[in-house]
Amino acid sequence: MTELLRIEGLTVTPANAPEKLLVNNVSFTLEAGKTTCVVGESGSGKSLTALSVMGLLSSQLKLAQGRVIFQGQDLTGLGNEAMRQIRGQRIGMIFQEPMTSLNPVLTVGKQIGETLIVHQGLKGQALKAKVAALLEQVGIPAGRANSYPDELSGGQRQRVMIAMSIACEPAMLIADEPTTALDVTVQAQILKLLDELKTRMNMAMLFITHDFGVVADIADDVVVMFRGEIVESGPVASVLQHPQHPYTRALLDCVPDADGKKPLKPIDYAWLNEGVAA
């Protein structure tokens, strides 16, 4: 058990409204070789938590409190230049929409190569060979390095994003809803790929999702967020099978099951407000 990332008391507010707690006192840790899923509805603060870790909060938001300790170093005090050294090199990132995250006028090989040029100073044949190796690692023929993003399918684009994110062999990978825009069969392939890479490279993975099905497939640990706060966290089996918090139970109840045996139950927020207060 190697602790890789420790988030302590993370609090995010709008820059002009410090009383509004968008992320409220969030703490959890990530271990090497393990996947932690942060689950919640829109507005629960799950993406803001991930952005805070990467130091990518918009200028209209403020990290009001808390520390993000990555490999023993507090990231919250670092300047832009120092953070740039860490992002892409020691922390990889994948986002939801692969088409909007890729540059449409550059070949995918060029875009994967950018990371390697910036962080590792590779060039010429060595660069080409490394790009080819990365593409093969994510299951794309190396010849595709000369393709433009629009020539690839959604799943292939997400594989390119993954190749970029693991190019410098980061210790941690942050994935924000990486399969939400994909077809279900492609989603299954991408989840399998991420899981294999995590194990092979012994990465810690911070995986943001709203889908409990995805959580069940990929998570080792789960953090459930509601209105900016963590309501429950723990190993995946215990959270999914014996949820303790009423919100976790309610959220699980409104996920349709594939066997159609469980009746659908929408979340009763009024009841929940009382339940949380009690």
Next chain:
Amino acid sequence: MSDVILSGRNLSKFYKQRSGKLGLGTTLVKALDDVSVDLREGTTLAVVGESGSGKSTLARCLLQLLPLDGGEVIFQGENLAALSGAALRAQRRYLQMVFQDPFASLNPRMRIGEIVGEGLLIHQLGDAEERRERVLRMLKRVGLVETDMTKYPHEFSGGQRQRIGIARALVLEPKVVVCDEPVSALDVSIQAQILLLLKELQREMALSYLFISHDLRVVRHIADEVAVMHCGKLIEQGDVERIYDAPGEEYTRNLLQSIPGRRALAA
């Protein structure tokens, strides 16, 4: 078994796609390739498939929102594909649609009362007072209140907007409603609310749903029958239990096995 209310027979729809050098050549994409499908009265037929499988094209062709290249659509004893102008418009009252994106499918410059009442106005149903009455009754039924009638779409959340979209479709008391991915843009808790609302309304108003979705978990809950599409062809159609428990095609089996958390959550 109940009667067939909407029937598509040997439907074909082709798109031309530019290809080759400088896009000078064209290739024919078969979006619908000889598809026949039956929707039974008072039931829900779900059309499932991956992106590009032709499921949305099928929905649009059945409603004549897209012209067919071949085949016929039988609704209330008439071939919709042969109708045009006023005759088609008269039938459209009974064929309504709920769209995927509740943000893009409501006119941002119209008030909710106008949006929901527009269909009544176009079909000239009732006088102004009756129309107002029907719009209000429908809005209340989907969970909105009277003061919402004078508001604009941007004042509502995604789930509420989808309720408005449902009210707009149902105020005309249609017989068939095509729902094109009606819950895929919504949070899972809101999704459950909307699915339950659709089910209740189906019972109350004897509606038949054609439900387009890529989410096989949602389909399991809402559908009576399932049609599986792949590359413009309908490869399998049957009762939802039969398809999920004993899929006849390798493709369907693969699709079902890809449902996230299938094993883990079932336990």
